[in-house]
Amino acid sequence: MMEIPKEQVCVLIPTLNEEPTIGPLIQKFHNAGYYDILVIDGNSTDNTRDKAYQAGAKVIIQKGKGKGAAFIQAIEQISKPYVILIDGDNTYDPADADALVLPLLSGYDQTLGNRLIPSNHVSFNRLNLTGNRILNWLFKISHGRYLYDILTGYRAFTLASLQRMRLYEEGFGIETEISSESVRNDDKVAIVPVSYGVRIGSDTKLDPIHDGIKIGRTIYRLAKLNNPMFYFGLIGLIFLLAGGGIGIYIVYEWLLKIDHIPLTILSVTLIIVGIQIVMFGIQADIQLANQREFLHEIQKLRKEK
Structure with missing residues (x-):
C-alpha cells in the first residue's frame, strides 16, 4: 500500500453552529494522523470556534454567508498540495480519509466520497435518498457524466485542481458547482464509498424540497458550460x-x-x-x-x- 504523506494534507471543515460535533471530529482526524485542520466558521452563535481551537485546529471566520462562500474563501488560505473537504456535523468518518487521498497520489485530480451505498441507506429518509438519486441522474443527463453522489460533503482534491475551478456559488449549490467544474476541466475523478451516519447534536441546514429545487436549477444553469x-x-x-x-x-x-x-x-x-x-x-x-x-x-x- 502506498504511504500517504499526511503532513501534506490540509483538512478543511466549514462550520455553522457545530459545537457538539466539531471537537470530536477534529480529534478523530488527529488520531488518524492528520494534524493540519482548517476550520472556516460562518459566524456561529454557539461555541463552535472555541471548541475547534481547543481541539487544535486553525480557525478563521468567514466573510460572507453560505457553505460555498466559506469554501471559496478557504481555498486562498491553503498551501498544502492535497485537500480534504468534510462537513463539520460528524456524519462522515475520518477513518475514510486515507481512501480519499490515495487516488490523488496515483494521478487523480479529485476523489468523491459516495454516501449512496446500501449500507448507508438507514441514514437517509426516503425523500432524501430519492432526491439524491434524481439529482445525480439529472446531472448525468445535463453534464454527460455520472458521478454517483454529486452532493457529498466528503471529498479530496489536489490543490492544483481546486485552483483551476471557477467557483461562484455561495450556498449549498457549491457541491454541484464543484462537480460541474470537474467535468468542465476534464478532471480525473475517483469514486470511493464512505460511511455516512445520522446527524446527531445539531439541526440540518437543508430543506429537502426547497434546496432540492435550487440544486436542480443550479445543475441546469451550469449545463450551459458543459452541455x-x-x-x-x-x-x-x-x-x-x-x-x-x-x-x-x-x-x-x-x-x-x-x-x-x-x-x-x-x-x-x-x-x-x-x-x-x-x-x-x-x-x-x-x-x-x-x-x-x-x-x-x-x-x-x-x-x-
Whole structure:
C-alpha cells in the first residue's frame, strides 16, 4: 500500500453552529494522523470556534454567508498540495480519509466520497435518498457524466485542481458547482464509498424540497458550460412544443372553417424561434468540442516539456 504523506494534507471543515460535533471530529482526524485542520466558521452563535481551537485546529471566520462562500474563501488560505473537504456535523468518518487521498497520489485530480451505498441507506429518509438519486441522474443527463453522489460533503482534491475551478456559488449549490467544474476541466475523478451516519447534536441546514429545487436549477444553469446542446435544446424544445401545440389547434379550427390569423403568426414565430435556439445550441456544442480539443493539445505540450 502506498504511504500517504499526511503532513501534506490540509483538512478543511466549514462550520455553522457545530459545537457538539466539531471537537470530536477534529480529534478523530488527529488520531488518524492528520494534524493540519482548517476550520472556516460562518459566524456561529454557539461555541463552535472555541471548541475547534481547543481541539487544535486553525480557525478563521468567514466573510460572507453560505457553505460555498466559506469554501471559496478557504481555498486562498491553503498551501498544502492535497485537500480534504468534510462537513463539520460528524456524519462522515475520518477513518475514510486515507481512501480519499490515495487516488490523488496515483494521478487523480479529485476523489468523491459516495454516501449512496446500501449500507448507508438507514441514514437517509426516503425523500432524501430519492432526491439524491434524481439529482445525480439529472446531472448525468445535463453534464454527460455520472458521478454517483454529486452532493457529498466528503471529498479530496489536489490543490492544483481546486485552483483551476471557477467557483461562484455561495450556498449549498457549491457541491454541484464543484462537480460541474470537474467535468468542465476534464478532471480525473475517483469514486470511493464512505460511511455516512445520522446527524446527531445539531439541526440540518437543508430543506429537502426547497434546496432540492435550487440544486436542480443550479445543475441546469451550469449545463450551459458543459452541455450547451442540452441547455439551449431544452429551451428550444419548449418553444417548438408551444408553437406546434398552437398549430394543431389552428389546423383543427381551420377544418371547422374558423380562421385564427394572429394565432397562426404566433405559432410560426414560436416554431422559428425554437429552431433558431436549437441551432444556437448545436453551434455552441461544436465550439465547446473544439475548445476542449484545443485545451487537450495544450496539456499534451505541457507534459512533453
